[in-house]
Amino acid sequence: MKYLGCIAGVFAASMAAAETPELVVYTYDSFVSDWGPGPAVETAFEAECACDLKFVGAGxxxxxxxxxKLEGARTDADVVLGLDTNLTAAAMETELFAPHSVSAEYSLPIAWDDANFVPYDWGYFAFVHRTGVEAPTSLKALGESDLKIVIQDPRSSTPGLGLLMxxxxxxxxxxxxxxxxxSDNIVTVTKGWSEAYGLFLEGEADMALSYTTSPAxxxxxxxxAGFAAAAFDEGHYLQVEVAGKLASSDQPELADQFLAFMVGEAFQTIIPTTNWMYPAVTPEAGLPTGFETLVTPIKSLLVPAADAPAIRDAALAEWLTALSK
Incomplete structure (x- = not known):
């Protein structure tokens, strides 16, 4: 009888697991790290959705x-979180993404009306250094200096692509x-942000390509308080990070629920002190103390999303040529 009861219990648990819908979200590695937003977002969303939220780190x-692109319509992903405006046009060319129905009062530096991608945070690219370093005041001045820098590969990293743009x-x-x-200043080019910033912290370079928010x-x-972002006279390039729903998702309603949750108070409150970016929708409590100390660019630079693919191709060729000399 005990044996039969055990079988019944296992069967009931299996049925319950089978009935729990799963939402698969592809994102970048730092988002799902122990110190990133992933764990807190997973807990908060699962408390609302009666589902299993599964983050998959993909570089x-x-x-x-x-x-x-490689997986196509066969992908397990329901949502992709971690593209930016330099990639959204190329993403739409794949015809793999579906429109969303999310509306929000965004606190972005630009107007937002994209029908397929929902923003969740934003920031400005910058070179971060220790406060003892005499920082340059422009990209040209950086090139004329003896400072050693680490950057990311634009073919795999959004910060690397952001620097190109x-x-x-x-x-x-x-x-x-x-x-x-x-080119003479570059110590190495890493695949992603985590590797580059880690090398900088280990003392392998004087500066790392990161964000004005990184010192926070x-x-x-x-x-x-020993870190700062160099303020450049030509301005800083804006990054708006976004998420989108896959047209092939077998959980389209749950994907829509996640995108709506993403611009809500619970998610947006998590962003500043886990992803260390500005939230797309400012939480009711405002930004954490310390964000008021950050560099504010004198000029915001951004290539329109529709123009980004063509400009990227030209800029990538220039970058490869310069680094091969």
Missing amino acids: DGAALLARI WVKAAYGDEAPMVWESL YHLIAEED
């Missing part, structure tokens, strides 16, 4: 799109000369 932001947006036809000057992590989480 860095730009690597997400490459994986989705930053140089192109700021300097146009002069971009190849800027890259040629910067050190200040708030580590109580260390």
Whole structure:
């Protein structure tokens, strides 16, 4: 009887598990790390959805799109979280993404009306350094200095692609000369942000390509005021990170629920002190103490999403040529 009762219990548990819907979200590795937003977001959403939220780390932001292209309509993903406006046009060319119905009062620096992608945070790219370093005041000045930097590969990383677009947006036809000057400063090019920032923290470089918000992590989480982002005269490139629903999802209603949750108070409150970016919708309590100390760019640079693919191809060729010399 005990044996039969055990079988019945296992069967009931299996049935309950089978009835629990699963939502698969592809994202970048740092989002799902122990110190990233993933664990807190998973707990908060599962408390509302009666589902199993499964985050899958897929490298860095730009690597997400490459994986989705490879998997096509057979992908297990219901949602992709971690693309940005430099990639949304290329993502739409795949015809793998479906429209959303989310509306929100965004606190972005730009107007938002994209029918297929929902923003969840934003920030400005910057070179982060320790406060003892005499920081340059422009990309050109950085290239003329002896400072050693680590950057990310634009083919796999959204910060790496952001730097490509930053140089192109700021300097146009002069971009190849800027890259040629910067090439001597580059210690290494990493696949993703985590590797590059880790090398910087280990002392392998004077500066790392990151965000104006990165010093907030050190200040708030580590109580260390010894980091800063260099303010550049030509301005800083804006990144808006987004998520989108896959047209092939077998959980379309649950995917819609997640996207709506993503711009809500619970998710947006998590972002500033886990992803260390500005939330797309400012929480009722505002930003954490320490964010008021961050660099505010004198100029915001951004290539329109529709123009990004063509400009990316030209900028990537210039970058590869400069680094091969």
